Amino acid sequence: MKTDIFINIQKNFKPVCLLLALICFISIPRVVAQDDSESESEPVKKVRPILKLLSNKYDDNSRTLIGIFSYKDTETREFFKVKGIALNFYAGVDSIVELGSFTTNEDGMAVCKINPEIKLPKDEEGYIHFSVEFEGNDFFRASDNELDLIDLELQLSLEILDSVKTVSVKAEKILANDERVPLTEVDLPIYVQRMFSQLKVGEITLDEGEGSFEFPNNVPGDTLGMVTIIAKFDDHEDYAYLRKSQSIDWGVVTSHHTIYHPRSLWTQVAPIWMIVTLSIMLLGVWGHYIFVMIEMVRLKKGPKETVQ
C-alpha cells in the first residue's frame, strides 16, 4: 500500500514542483509590493473646494458680498456646503482694500456687508475688482475667486401721469472719479412681490439712462391694495444682483375674509324654509290631534239609541 503511494508521488513530483514554483513567482512580488506600500506614509490628499463670489446691491445702495464655500464628494458625486470656513474679502487690484474675514455658516455662506463709507478702488473703465480668498487648511486646498463689477445706481419713481400708473426708472453708472454715465439700451425687468416669489409684470428699455412703464391695473394687492414694485437685475455680468423697490397702493384691494352670507340661524328672523316646514308639520300634527279630540267629544255625546 505504502509502496503505491510513493510511486505516485515520484510520478507526479515534477509537475507539482513546477506548479508550486509558478505560484511563488506570481505571488511573492505582490506580497513584497504590499509590504512596501504599508511601510511608506503617503500624505493625505486635500480636497479642492469650490468657492463662489456673489454681489448684491439693495434698495439703500448698500452692497453685500457673499462667498459660498462647498466641495464635491468624488465618491457620491454630491456637493456639500461647509460650515466654519474663514474667507477673506478684498476690493481692488493695485491698491487692495481689505473688507474683512468672515466665517461660513451652515449653508456654506460667508456674508460681507461693505461699509458704505469705504471708498472702493475702481479701474479706468470704472470696474471694481472684488475677490474672496480661502487660505487652505488640513483638508481643503487654498482657493479664491473674483468679480469685476460696475457700480450702478437705480432710481425708481412711481407716479400717476394722466390717470396712468407709471413706473419710471433712472439708471446711472458711477465710474472712476464719481463720473456718472447714463445706462442706455438695456432692458430692465419690473417685478411685483408675491407671497413666495416675484411676478414679472413688464420690462423697461432704458434710453439715455431713463425709461418708464405703464403699471397694469389688475395686479392683486393686500387688504389695502399695497404692492411692492421691484426693478432689478438678477445676475448681470456687470452689475450682478441689483434691486430697487418701492411699495404703493396700486394693487387691487383683496380681502382674505371670504364674504359669507351670515348664518341664518343667528339672525333675528328664522329662514323662511324653516318657518314653512315647521308650520306645515305642526299644523298637520295638531290638526289630527284636534280631529281626534272632536271625535272624543262626539263619543261623549254619542247617540243613546244605538246603545245596546
Place this chain on the structure above:
Amino acid sequence: MKKEFDASQLMKEFAPQLEKTSNLWYAVFFSMLAVFLFGVFGLYTQIADGHIVTGMRDNIVWGVYIVNFIFFMGLSYAGALISGILHLFKSEWRAPIMRMAELITIISLVIGPVFILFCIGRLDRLPFLVMYPRIQSPITWDVIAISTDLFGCIIFLYLSFIEDFAKLRDYKDLKVPNWRKKLYKALALGYQDTPWHYKIISNAKNIMAAMVIAIAIIVYSVLAWIFGVTLQPGWHSTIFGPYFVIAAVYSGAGMLILLMWIFRKVYKLEEYITKKHFVNVGVILLILAAFYGYFTFSDYLTKWYGSIKMDKLLIDKLFSSKYYLLFIFSNYVGILLPILVVGIKKFRTITNITVAALVTVVALWVNRYLIVVPTLETPYFPIQEARESWLSYSATWVEWSLIAAGLAVFCMLFMLASKFVPIISISEMEKHAELPKGLIRK
C-alpha cells in the same frame, strides 16, 4: 273544561290585580319611594350648594343627566313606535304587550325631560324658552317637539284605555272605592260596545298610531340634531338622526322585554304572555341590533377614516384608552348578544332573551354616555388654563342619586298604573288576541 276567553272572564282574572295590593307590592313601592326621596335630597343639595356638587364643569357641561334624558326619551319613542306599528299592522300577538309599550311611552316621556332641568344652572330663566322662543334654535325645536309628542302620546294612550275604562265601569263585581268607579265612568266617555262607538275609537286610534310613529321619529331626530348640528368631534354627523332613532327603538324593545318578564312573573301572566311574545319581540330586537350595529360601524368608520385631529383623539379614547372597555361592552356585547341569543334557536329561551334584553338596555345607556362625555372631554377649543379636574368627567353621588331617583319613579309609576288599569288591555285581548286552541271568542 272549556275556558271561555271573553271580557267577563278576563275581568275576573284581572280584577284582583286592581282590587288587592300585596305586601310585596308595598315593600317594593316604598323601597322605590326611599330611593326617590334620596334623589330629592340630592337635588336639594345641588340647589343649595350649586352645580359644584356635580361632576360637571366648564369643559364638560353635560353628564349623566343628559345621558338619562336621552335614555328615557329613547324608551318613550320606542314605546310609541312599537305600539303604533303593532297597532297599524294589527298583529294578532300584540294584545298582551300593547299596554306596556304605551305605558313605557308616557312614563318615560314624563320623566325624561325632568333631567334637562337638573342641568340648568339658572332655572329662573326657563320660562324664557316659551316667552322668547327662537325657531332657529334646536332647543326650541326640542321643546315644541317634546310637548307635541307628550300630548299625542297621552291621547293615544287614553284612546286605548277608553274601552277598558268602559269595561271597568260596567263590571259590577269590581271591588274598588266608589271614587274610582266614578272616575272610570267619567274617563270611559260614555263608550258603549256598539259598532258606531267602536268605529269612532278605531279610527281615532289608527290616526293617532300613525301620528305617534311619525312624531316619535321626528322628535328623536330633533334630539339627535341638538348634537348633530354642533361642530363637536363625534357629534357632527349626518346620520345622527336615524342612528338615534334606531338606538332608541333598540333600547325600547329591550325595556319592553324586561317589563314583559317582570309583569309576567309578578301578576302570573304566563298564559297571556307566552314564549311566542318573547321570541317575536326578540326578533324585533335582533333586527334592530343589526341596524344599530350597522349605523355604529358606519359612523365610527367614516370618522376614523377621515382622521380629523380631534375625531382621531376621540376615537383613540374610545377604541384604545380611557373608554375602550365601555365601548366594547356597548358596541360589541350589546349588539352581538341579542343577535346570538335570538338568532340561534337553541338559546332562544325566555330567560336568555330577557338577559339579552337587560344587557341591551344597559349597553344603550352606556352608549349614550360614550356619545356625550368623551366628546366634551375632547373639545376643539379647550378652555385656557383649565384646571386638571375640569378636563375629565366623573359623576358624583348627587348625580347618581338623581339617576336612581329617575329609575325609581319609572318603576313607581308603572306600579301605580298597574293598580289603576289592567296591565294587559282587556279590549285588545278580547278582539285581537290569538286564542289558545279550542277556545272561542264570544
